[in-house]
Amino acid sequence: MEGIGRSEHPSNESLALTRKTVRRDFIRTIFTGGFFLWIGAFLYPVYRYLKPREEEDTANAVQSIVAGKTTDFKVTRAKLVKFGSRPVLILKNDQGEIVALGATCTHLGCTVQYVAEKNHIFCGCHGGTYDLTGKNVAGPPPSPLTKYKVSISGEDIVVSRT
């Protein structure tokens, strides 16, 4: 018996079959696509929810800071200050000049420190060593530390981007 929902082309069976397969494939493709779109509609809000918000890059927003006073360096030779969100190392070098170097190790981003005994800059993570001009002298660091500009106004040490 024929009826709705059964074969709709009883007369020409082979042709009907091909047509039916083609149509079925088409419909299946559309539905699978639709299904993934549907899943996507759930995942998209979650993605947007988790996506970091566009914040102003505080690290780049800061142009210059007052890093302290020259008098601070009578006893100590080095000090870490925050430049925006990044650490900067302020140093008095052997010539008595004050210099500022980015304290982020160029190897994997640890924060470096000044080691007084050996008079160099050292990174505790993988033993990267820099001299007091920021040049990488030993260990894994691939490049020298970033340089910052230092100017003295009165007693204030002003550090700014180069």
Next chain:
Amino acid sequence: MRERYDLGWIVAFFKHKRVPVHRHSAWYYMGGIALFLFIVQVVTGVLLMVHYNTGEPHASVQAIMSQVDFGWLIRSTHSWSANLMILVVFVHMFSTFFMKSYRYPREMTWMTGFMLLVLCLGFGFSGYLLPWDQLAYFATQIGIKTNEAVPIVGGFIADMMRGGKELGTQTLERFFALHVWVLPLMFVGVLGLHLLFVQLQGIHEPDFFEKLPPQNKKYMKFFPDFAIKDVYVWLLAMNFLGLLAVMFPWELGKEADPLAPAPIGIKPEWYFLPMFQMLKLFPASVGPIEGELLGIMLFSVVGLLWAVIPFIDSRTAPVWRSRAVFYFGVALLSGMIVFTIWGYYS
């Protein structure tokens, strides 16, 4: 995959499992819906934790609502789903009660279910404080204070909940830990047992169905027949949830300020409303006993009785006892409904 781990028995098990078909079959969906809503809670809850910050609770929830993309959707879904879940759990409980599914051999299923209900209420109570707005603050204040009426240990319990004499940051941290770690872990454990018991014993057949001659008993296979229907119901539940979250986003009140006067007509969430309203009825003191204490005692006794109902109304219990249990259930249900409505409008 199949040759390494033989999982065929799971499929076989679910194919073998069957669901009785009768005029009260619709209630069998309730547990499934509750499970679905719990999954929604876990997913949205984890997402909320990403942006929630106990250091600045109110500001972070406000940011979720207004700055984080789709934060409003996630939070509203979490809040609505929480309320729906408690509602569905209640419906599930009363439906199993009236079908007498708790009787031998399903006593433990009932008791684990009761524990799940208590945990749900704990979720509701602890989660309510987390946005740290005026309503949450004072509702929690009241909720904790009520415990102080209990003699000897009352003050201790309240202090343990608050983390001090005053409701403050300490309380929030405690409630947060409770809400995202302690309760979920306990819940998953008890839920596992509950589901295991159900699977081991199969679905309960109510008396009238059991008495039918075998040829009149109709069953459907759990898999795929009942499972696909479960899927429809879940889809509908999801829709309803989406509809509520989109059309009625959850509100966030003003930041809690202990020095500000409590808002007028403050009320707890609806699922605590019957208790809250009933407590109001008790006089300040009855003889030597404080009214609040009496109320708490009453609730504890009722709760305890409810938990051990399978043992009171067992299969062998005399007729009068099982009839008494039935009326007890009717009284409890109608009392809850009446007091909720009364509390809502008063």
Next chain:
Amino acid sequence: MSDFPVWSVGGVGHGWLIGIIATIHVYISHFAIGGGLYLAVTEWISVKQNDEKTLEYLRGHSNFFMLLTTVVGALTGVGIWFVVGNTNPAAISSLIHNFMFFWAIEWVVFLVEIAIAFFYYYSWGRVSRRFHLQLAWLYFGIAFLSLVVINGILTFMLTPGQWVETRNIWDGFFNPSYWPSLCSRFVIMMTIAGVFAIVTSSRIKDDDHRHRMLHYSAKWLMPSFFLLPFVMYWYFTTLPEQVAQLLENGIATIGSGNLSVLTRLLLLISILSVTIYVVSLLGPYRNPRNFTFGFSLAILVLGLVVTGATESVREMVRKPYVVYGYLYSNGLLKEAAKDSTARGVIAHNPWISEKSITPGNRKVVGEKIFRMQCQACHTKSGYRSLKDLAHGWDRAFIFRRLTNLQVTNIMPPFMGDDDERWALAEYLGDLVEAPPLPPDSASQPVLSHTPQP
């Protein structure tokens, strides 16, 4: 144009009243057309294939179809006329006067449609199959004609197009959104026909036949599944720029949660329609075995909600107009707004007996102006109540607010001179219990204490 008395509906306001009636009407009237096509096509296939069981089903389905469309459909249709005629007579009047001839056709068509529907049902098995099938096609043709006519009038309201300048009725009828709207309504009504057929199919006793019919009826949802996104896009391109902007903004701000009612409705529509497709594909189409009557009713209700939401979006984007760019939602003509500030409105309104404002009658007149200009959308204390909306405003602020109602593009401007504006401000001030103005200013000529807007 404003010269009609109006009926005040308290509580939810008449917007909701019309909304509820109209939603049911729209749902059923789409069924009346799509269902006609369903009957004709299905009968045609069944006759060709000698499928007695399906013919028997169609007979039952057409009984349900006839009763629902001619009783509920017609009643709600009349209901809309009744409510709108009493609450916003100006809008109805404008539509009647512009489309007199089309309405006449519509009503004739409608009568014929009902007659054939009855004839179709009662002639099952009494006339030849060929003739009965022809009746089905005839019914569908006539029913479709009623859509062709009313679609012109409905789309006219949102996109009157050239008509605003030319006043040529054909420009108004075949307006910019006429064709996309006709297409979208056509595919939607096939969907609705499918949904109703799923409901009746799920009642078939014979298991095998029920599965077949469910599977077949679910197919009726597919055209809209494929086509609706494109047709809707086409429709949106024909909308006035401001409306398109409004919709775009709504969609762009979904993430931030600062949602307008419009955006909420659009979200709701998409969530629910997708579910209708998912459930009906998963259910009646793929697994008809387990699809019961209860679930089919759920789909039916979801469809009703979607219809309601869609129609309210259509109404909402038209704000502040009834006929876009011509007639405001409170029944006042856009043109009348220009000189109303100078001429005032009460002097030539036959339904307001006070012809000038005195300190004594100020609040009475204020109330009448409220009825004329605000009540089309607001109530005193129910839905969109002014008591809540203007809560905490003082009288001077209300007065100032009345000068710039139109800036949000949601409300029409206030019409009337400054005295009338003060009358309304005083009335609303009383409503929200604002403190009275200082006595010295109230006793002075009104204009002298008018704060500069």
